[in-house]
Amino acid sequence: MASNTSSENIKVTNMVNDCLIMEIRNIKDPRGTIAVIEKEVIPFDAKRVYYLYDVPSDATRGGHAHKELYQFLIAISGSFDVILHDGTNPKKVTLNKPNKGLLIKPGIWRELENFSSGAVCLVIASEVFKEDDYIRDFEKFKLFKSR
Template sequence: MKNTTISDLKIIQIDKIKEERGTLSVIEKDVVPFQLKRVYYLYDVPSDAYRGGHAHKELYQFLIPVSGSFDVILNDGYNTKTITLNKPDKGLLIVPGIWRELENFSSGSVCLVLASEVYDEDDYIRDFELFKTLKTT
């Protein structure tokens, strides 16, 4: 697993074009530092539920709060940080080797996820104690 830390996370500004008919945000070229191989979104998440609860060995993710808001709790094996995502023109780049949990979804929230790889169960670490062991060895 990559030796990444909380400091490797990045909030990325997404270009937007604002006019009287509404606002358009665009993700193209090098907005995200990886080639997109998978796109999915989370919605209808109850406010008392959480998503995530895992880390990835190789996968990069870019989370965008398309609608509403939610908190992303991040842990690198040593430090924990909570980031609230609530603006559709700002996304969170999560690098491999970072544990993540998403919670406190507002009503009607939608989380768009851009991923660097297709789904591969072998890339997931779903046990937090194992994750901490792997990060400290």
């Protein structure tokens, strides 16, 4: 198997406490509120944006980690829990405010669960979809983290 790709050499030392809740700037007036996500809000260039909706309350999304990808998750509407794991430590973060987002760094396992009715999860990602960036098996993830 050839290839000594950058994903084989990346820093995998990110821990759950390196995943940060970040404030999103709001502009309020009598007509409503605008939330603004500009370059200074997230520490990466956005290359993909997608959202999850109509997720049943008993469903789980995610169930993977990324080798290189950064993600910024926002509960645009409703709420959901994000279960983070760094191979050793779990951490649960509840997202329920559209003016706060969760920065998930590479090398962190994530699962999304407990979606409220009408919840919408917006995801801003640092890269386009690349299947080889995913680790979809938790045991393989733990091996990846132990390198």
